Amino acid sequence: MTYQGTSDVPVEDSALEDDPVVRGLESFESFYRRERHGMVALAYSLSRSRLAAEDLAQEALMAAYRRWEEVGRLEQPAAWVRKVVANNAWSFLRRARAEVRAVARAAVSGGWRPLPLLPDSSVETWEEVARLSRRQAQVVALYYVSGMSMPEIAELLDCSKETVNTHLRRARSTLARRLGTEER
Amino acid sequence: MSSIDEKLREASRDVHRAAETIVDRPIPQRLSRGPMIAAAAGIAVVIVMGVPALLTRGPADSGAAPSSLIPLDAAETSVLAATWVEPEVSAEVPDEVREYWALQGTLLSVGSEAGWLCPPLPNTGYSFFVEASDLPPELSIERPGSTPVESSFRDSGPVCSQPPSLVLLAFTDSTQSEATAGVSVWPSIARFDDWCPPDSCSVEGSPEEGIVDPSPLEDFTFFSGRLVEDETINGQPARLSTYQDSLQLWWVDSNGVPLYAKASGITAEQMLKVAESITIDPTTQVVDISTPLPADLQVVEQTPSVGIWQSGLSRTDVYGIDGASVAIGTRFDSSETAYSRYAANVTFLELADLGNAKAAWFSEGGGFLFFETAEGVTVYLEGAPTKEAAVQIAKDLR
Numbered sequence: 001m002t003y004q005g006t007s008d009v010p011v012e013d014s015a016l017e018d019d020p021v022v023r024g025l026e027s028f029e030s031f032y033r034r035e036r037h038g039m040v041a042l043a044y045s046l047s048r049s050r051l052a053a054e055d056l057a058q059e060a061l062m063a064a065y066r067r068w069e070e071v072g073r074l075e076q077p078a079a080w081v082r083k084v085v086a087n088n089a090w091s092f093l094r095r096a097r098a099e100v101r102a103v104a105r106a107a108v109s110g111g112w113r114p115l116p117l118l119p120d121s122s123v124e125t126w127e128e129v130a131r132l133s134r135r136q137a138q139v140v141a142l143y144y145v146s147g148m149s150m151p152e153i154a155e156l157l158d159c160s161k162e163t164v165n166t167h168l169r170r171a172r173s174t175l176a177r178r179l180g181t182e183e184r
Numbered sequence: 185m186s187s188i189d190e191k192l193r194e195a196s197r198d199v200h201r202a203a204e205t206i207v208d209r210p211i212p213q214r215l216s217r218g219p220m221i222a223a224a225a226g227i228a229v230v231i232v233m234g235v236p237a238l239l240t241r242g243p244a245d246s247g248a249a250p251s252s253l254i255p256l257d258a259a260e261t262s263v264l265a266a267t268w269v270e271p272e273v274s275a276e277v278p279d280e281v282r283e284y285w286a287l288q289g290t291l292l293s294v295g296s297e298a299g300w301l302c303p304p305l306p307n308t309g310y311s312f313f314v315e316a317s318d319l320p321p322e323l324s325i326e327r328p329g330s331t332p333v334e335s336s337f338r339d340s341g342p343v344c345s346q347p348p349s350l351v352l353l354a355f356t357d358s359t360q361s362e363a364t365a366g367v368s369v370w371p372s373i374a375r376f377d378d379w380c381p382p383d384s385c386s387v388e389g390s391p392e393e394g395i396v397d398p399s400p401l402e403d404f405t406f407f408s409g410r411l412v413e414d415e416t417i418n419g420q421p422a423r424l425s426t427y428q429d430s431l432q433l434w435w436v437d438s439n440g441v442p443l444y445a446k447a448s449g450i451t452a453e454q455m456l457k458v459a460e461s462i463t464i465d466p467t468t469q470v471v472d473i474s475t476p477l478p479a480d481l482q483v484v485e486q487t488p489s490v491g492i493w494q495s496g497l498s499r500t501d502v503y504g505i506d507g508a509s510v511a512i513g514t515r516f517d518s519s520e521t522a523y524s525r526y527a528a529n530v531t532f533l534e535l536a537d538l539g540n541a542k543a544a545w546f547s548e549g550g551g552f553l554f555f556e557t558a559e560g561v562t563v564y565l566e567g568a569p570t571k572e573a574a575v576q577i578a579k580d581l582r
Contacts, residue, residue: 041203045196053203115202122198125191144196176188183188 025072028065035078036061038146039085040115045141046089048123048130050115060084082146083156086138128178129171136171139164417459537575546571 039060044053060081064071071077129137138157142148150168154161176183186194415422420436 037200037203041196041199044199044203115199115205117205118202119198121191122195122202125195126199140192144192145199172188172192175192179188179191181186181188181191 025069026077028068028072031064031072031077032061035081038078039081042082042141042145043085043089044115045126045129045145046086046137048126052089053115056085056089059088079148079152079156082142082148086142086156090134090138125175125179128175131178132171132174133167135159135163136167136174139167140171140175143168415456417456422456422459538579546574 036057039057040053043056043060044050047053047056063084064077064081071080074080129140131137132140135157139153142153142156143150148156150161150164154164157164173183175181417436418438422436
């Protein structure tokens with residue numbers, strides 16, 4: 001998988017391709033109310049920015065809303081939205097990293113504020129997660145924040161369970177070292 | 185000492201609890217027509233005042249992106265077969281715009297020896313970013329003389345003038361027989377002050393905390409766009425460039441007011457045509473867009489803006505449109521979502537309520553308050569539950 005250009009194309013189309021349409025159609029409002037906070041949490045764990053997390057979650061949910069007739073009938077519409085969040089969060093980070101000065105300014109103007117009421121220790125943890133490689137960060141967020149199993153993550157990220165396991169193991173090792181805690 | 189697994193589980197519980205405290209945004213509804221036509225089209229023009237006249241020729245155009253094989257040392261060609269490719273560019277961006285080059289490569293057999301990759305940027309003296317994506321866990325990237333980095337680093341200087349110079353993929357494991365990796369290089373046009381002649385322009389200092397700097401110059405000192413070309417607008421020099429998937433334009437209007445505009449979803453030619461029609465009253469700072477704009481921008485044409493700000497963050501540009509009482513926030517990547525959200529329930533405020541501010545509006549959708557003080561300072565607040573509360577907060581700030 002490589003960059004496909006400058007436009008940071010969300011994964012909406014590719015995410016739709018593989019999921020069987022087996023469900024009835026839940027109301028979007030009901031889905032939104034149930035899933036939104038979890039999407040914000042996932043987006044925050046990958047972006048470490050409250051504002052970005054809200055936007056990323058909202059955008060992903062909006063993407064689902066625009067094609068709810070399709071997405072809403074998927075077996076796991078939430079997984080579809082998570083995939084959009086996970087991929088777009090990385091695009092957000094990539095842009096942010098490129099905009100060095102903008103990021104520096106954000107640091108003083110509040111753009112990178114953590115979620116309210118988030119303990120400092122958790123802020124630090126998620127900052128370190130955001131420093132991981134793309135796949136490692138995604139695997140950590142999906143595993144811990146979204147509570148997905150390794151097979152589910154493998155399916156969502158289009159890779160093998162072994163690869164997911166490798167990413168998770170290496171991520172834990174790196175995070176343990178950086179956060180000064182035990183690996184196991 | 186807790187394990188990293190326990191720490192991550194605790195942090196996950198914390199982030200869920202914290203997310204629960206986020207005020208719900210309006211559940212998406214069908215977009216209304218009328219003023220939202222522009223929003224639905226994903227188009228916006230953002231204008232920022234106060235840009236010094238800076239219009240001189242920039243560095244040489246970087247030309248077309250190369251697509252030849254990367255100049256690897258012969259010893260590494262068996263390690264990595266890679267090609268620098270031009271990325272796909274969205275249809276909205278003119279053909280001549282190329283923002284960065286991407287390396288797409290398949291690692292045929294990964295050895296422990298480092299392989300040097302020298303990006304074939306056509307000009308020297310460019311700053312650039314290098315970022316690797318989707319690296320297999322076995323790989324990392326390094327730069328000469330430094331420790332490995334996981335995903336990205338920034339470097340600058342003569343590119344590949346004496347290779348190996350800057351960019352290195354270090355293959356740290358020999359277990360992976362085949363993998364793909366992407367490396368993107370963002371060439372920066374130049375530092376603003378590198379090619380802006382003295383006395384012609386200046387770079388403003390950092391904004392104070394909590395105050396949004398309306399000047400785009402800070403961003404301009406490093407941005408990931410590419411100069412398209414110098415132009416003239418109404419006989420005055422103008423500069424057109426790219427930023428992300430947007431176009432940026434700096435020019436001086438017929439009143440002598442330096443302006444900056446950013447737009448996406450239109451061509452460079454359309455952008456210049458739009459700019460020709462825009463003037464700003466230097467006293468009232470009211471924007472007058474007097475001539476027809478491209479079809480997708482008809483809404484802007486019909487409703488002159490009264491206040492236009494750039495937040496300083498690339499993701500929250502905003503402007504207000506009088507009459508229709510619509511304010512629109514946009515992002516550099518022009519999200520329809522952002523438009524619809526910010527456009528909801530916007531009301532303009534009595535300027536006297538804010539100490540005779542030049543302009544102010546409040547969005548109930550997100551509790552956003554924007555206003556520009558009489559002194560020209562743009563202030564942005566977020567999270568106010570009501571318009572009245574926002575005004576009170578603003579008063580308390582003053």
